[in-house]
Amino acid sequence: MYIILIGGGNVGFHLAKSLAANGETVVIIERDHEKCRYISENLKVLVINGNGCERRYLKEAGIERADVLAAVTGNDETNLIACQVAKNSFSIKRTVARVNDPRNEYTFNQLGIDVPVNSTSIIAKIIEEETTLEDVLPLFTFKKGKLAIIRVDLPNDSPVRNKKLKEIRFPKGCVLVSVLRGEDLLIPNGETLLLEGDEVVALTTIEKERETFELLIGKLEG
Numbered sequence: 122m123y124i125i126l127i128g129g130g131n132v133g134f135h136l137a138k139s140l141a142a143n144g145e146t147v148v149i150i151e152r153d154h155e156k157c158r159y160i161s162e163n164l165k166v167l168v169i170n171g172n173g174c175e176r177r178y179l180k181e182a183g184i185e186r187a188d189v190l191a192a193v194t195g196n197d198e199t200n201l202i203a204c205q206v207a208k209n210s211f212s213i214k215r216t217v218a219r220v221n222d223p224r225n226e227y228t229f230n231q232l233g234i235d236v237p238v239n240s241t242s243i244i245a246k247i248i249e250e251e252t253t254l255e256d257v258l259p260l261f262t263f264k265k266g267k268l269a270i271i272r273v274d275l276p277n278d279s280p281v282r283n284k285k286l287k288e289i290r291f292p293k294g295c296v297l298v299s300v301l302r303g304e305d306l307l308i309p310n311g312e313t314l315l316l317e318g319d320e321v322v323a324l325t326t327i328e329k330e331r332e333t334f335e336l337l338i339g340k341l342e343g
Contacts, residue, residue, distance in 0.1 A: 122146070123187045127173030127203045128194035129156045132219065135310055136193060137166050139296045148182045174202045176210055184211045191217040197225045204234050238324075269330055270298070273321045273337040281337055287311035291336065292329040298322040 122145050126133050129151030137147045137160070147166040150173040151157050157170045171178035173192065184190065190207040192200035197220060204216035217236040220226045229237035275282055281289050286297065286309055300307040301320035307313060315321065325333045 122189060123183065124148070125150065125173075125179070125182050125184060125187045125190045125207075127190065127192040127200065128219075129153070129160050129168065130193075130195060131308060132193045134160060134164070135308065136191070136296060138164055138311065139291070141166050143291065143293045143295070145293075148187075150178050150182055174199060174206055176206060179207060179211065184213060187213055189213070189215045189217060191219075193217075193219040195219075195221055197221050197229075201225075201229060201232065201234070205232065208233060269325055269327055271323055271325060271330065271333065273323070273334065275315060275317055275319045275321060276338055277317045279315070279317065279338055281315050282317050284315055285311065286313045286315070289315075289336070291323075292325065292332045294329050295323055295325040295333050298324055 124140055124145055124147050126137055126147060126149045129137075129149045133149060133151070137149055140147050141164060148169065149157075149160055149166055150169045150171055151160065152170070152172055154170055157168045160166070160168045167182070169178055169182055171181070173179065173194075179190075184207060190204065190213050192203040194200055200218040200220070204218050207213040207216055215235050216233075217238060218229055218234045220229055220237045226237050291297070297309045299322045300309050300313060300315070301322070302316065302318075321337060323333055323337075
């Protein structure tokens with residue numbers, strides 16, 4: 122897939138790194154020059170220094186041939202505008218927006234964002250989950266049934282236990298969102314070591330859901 126990311130902060134950087142490692146073509150649009158320099162030095166992706174809400178930078182990023190635009194900045198207004206410009210001006214197939222303030226999630230849905238991702242709600246669902254599961258808890262399925270957020274409690278016989286993320290070959294289209302270790306919330310990167318008992322949250326396509334489960338916890342029956 123050809124993917125444009127708006128925002129090259131911590132979320133955008135690690136998302137781009139994961140997507141590129143899975144063989145996707147990634148372009149990042151970032152306003153901060155120093156962040157652009159850092160990304161260029163550490164990732165093999167195209168980086169454009171500019172405002173992702175402006176048509177000229179979207180065109181420079183090749184939006185006419187992009188499959189997905191994901192706006193992942195820390196500003197909800199920027200994410201919403203970028204997705205709307207992509208939809209209304211370029212008829213992009215799919216938009217994904219990071220929702221920083223949970224109160225804005227309804228607005229994002231109403232204004233036609235295909236996949237609003239509210240990380241606060243995701244983490245809250247995990248923290249508030251009272252049932253202890255030994256294998257997997259699917260949290261929810263995104264609009265139109267294309268993507269799913271899953272949680273995995275890593276067992277002691279997990280195929281990825283005691284491995285760093287950079288050593289693990291995740292299914293195409295799968296992105297690790299977070300790792301809960303006791304009371305600590307980790308934003309994963311290539312050096313993150315997965316341990317027994319870690320609560321791993323991943324974003325995956327419906328088609329790769331089972332493959333993701335089996336990678337993290339071992340072969341499923343049936």
